Amino acid sequence: MTSPAFADAATISVNGVSKWFGQKVAVSDLSCSFGPGLTGLLGPNGAGKTTLLRMVCGLLTPSDGTVEVLGEDPRTTPSVYRDLALVPEEDAVYGYQTAREFVRYCAVLSGHPVSEVDDAIDAVDLGDAADRPIAGFSKGMRQRAKVAAALVGSPRILVLDEPLNGTDPVQRLRLIRIFQELAGAGHTVIVSSHVLAEVERMAGRVLAIVDGKLAAAGDVAAIRRAMTDIPYRVRITSAGPRDLGARLVTDDSVSTVEVDGDTLHVETTDVEALGRAVPRIAADHGFRLTGFEPEDESLESVFRYLVRRR
Amino acid sequence: MTALRTVITATLHQLFSGRRPILLGLLAVLPPVVTFFVVRGVSEGVALRRFHDVSITLLFILVLPLVALVLGAAALGDERRDTTLTVLVLRPMRRETIVGAKLAAAWIAVTAIVGGAAAASGIVLGVAAGVWEPLVPLVLGIALSALGYVAVFLILGYLTPRAVLIGLIYVFIWENAISFTVDGFAVLSLFRIGITGYAAMVDLAPRFLSDVLGSLDPGMYGAAAKAIGVAVVATMAGAWMLRRRDIA
Secondary structure, three states: OOOOOOOOOOOEEEEEEEEEEOOEEEEEEEEEEEOOEEEEEEOOOOOOHHHHHHHHOOOOOOOEEEEEEOOEOOOOOHHHHHOEEEEOOOOOOOOOOEHHHHHHHHHHHHOOOHHHHHHHHHHOOOHHHOOOEHHHOOHHHHHHHHHHHHHOOOOOEEEEEOOOOOOOHHHHHHHHHHHHHHHHOOOEEEEEOOOHHHHHHHOOEEEEEEOOEEEEEEOHHHHHHHOOOOOEEEEEEEOOHHHHHHHHOOOOOEEEEEEEOOEEEEEEOOHHHHHHHHHHHHHHHOOOEEEEEEOOOOHHHHHHHHHHHO | OHHHHHHHHHHHHHHOOOOHHHHHHHHHHHHHHHHHHHHOOOOHHHHHHHHHHHHHHHHHHHHHHHHHHHHHHHHHHHHHHOOOHHHHHOOOOOHHHHHHHHHHHHHHHHHHHHHHHHHHHHHHHHHHHOOOOOHHHHHHHHHHHHHHHHHHHHHHHHHOOOHHHHHHHHHHHHHHHHHHHOHHHHHHOOHHHHHHHHHHHOOOHHHHOHHHHOOOOOOHHHHHHHHHHHHHHHHHHHHHHHHHOOOO
């Protein structure tokens, strides 16, 4: 079975890449690939996400290893930028230009048709402000201007470094929908974000980076299941929770049980065995189950585990 | 070609925004004003000598390097420090095109400002003393030296945020001191590129500028070849750096 760190029909290959700045190791022997669809790139601040994305885009040279975009080294083959667009985290915009001028400027330099400029601006809902200088824009508006510039030409690969920073909830939904539509259309979309809930909502595949290394890859639930050394928490609601808890604690699959009102918080290292045990015990002893759900499958908790485990 | 023209236009806009052009413009006013005071009311010969002693020296040794330093260092360096360099390098353009466009824009800007000052000085000389011969050669000479200076300062501006400080040391220590005292170093002096070109086109200029020229021979083609050579080397070096160095 293919490792979840590697995508099918990869458009970007990262092969044993390391990057250090003086004594500081930002990325260490990292191998993964990205393909069509939306991949979330997660990690705490300083984990190496931005460094990895900048190497992918050819802005940084790997200290070791190689990066290939569509089979080419982006550092030496600028033609790959016809199919690759980056929305960087920093304010890479010209304050004196209007949003429309900026998007048009980027389109011309990329050789994309300027007729697509207005559509890209409308897509990010920047039409009303498009003819105002970017210098007067809020952080969120600047983000949207950068996203609009990246959308022109509909690049095969879209790399977004914290693209939702500073955007309001409505704009976030709009941008997420755009990214998902592109991913659904077969584009390779990589989103780095520290807003874990949003990545969880938009990305089917997640790569988690901690201390410059790939800590986990796959979908969130699979990552969580793979961490068998950390107890898995399940919330069970039932009538008579104390009695049910007393029965459950004797089962081999259960590590601990806490009772909180009519809710049981159960820790297990074998969630599948627990999933079989709970209905069986409930049926055998006449407990009526009203809820059985994982407590910590959110990216936030997965992430917390990954950081703690290292 | 469209991308090249677009980058040149945008860079010119950047270079001429803010207070920078006002300050540089005030500096550029200096040579024609000084020319006016030194050539008025004197004979043609005296006016021509004073023009070479004062005005040309002022243009080539002070105004041109300072304007070229400020604009040349800003052309690529500001993009790097403002983090907008990614806007340029993440495009399907040859790195030589990016550096070449930046160099061309800075050269146009410097030549417009200092060449304008040179033209104004030449016109003042022509009106005050009736000598028009230096006017066009002076502008051409400024354009040649401007190319050399801009090429060097463009790379310096990319490499370090202290480009202006280092550039000033270069201008005042190397160009205005060492290259005068050590005769063999004059050939490496950037302002002398334009001076040799100018001197080749104006009959009496080699005599008036003998202390500046030193062992150098006047020659327009040689000067042009040297200026273009410096620009080509700088463009190749800049492109290599864009390919090989990290763009933070």
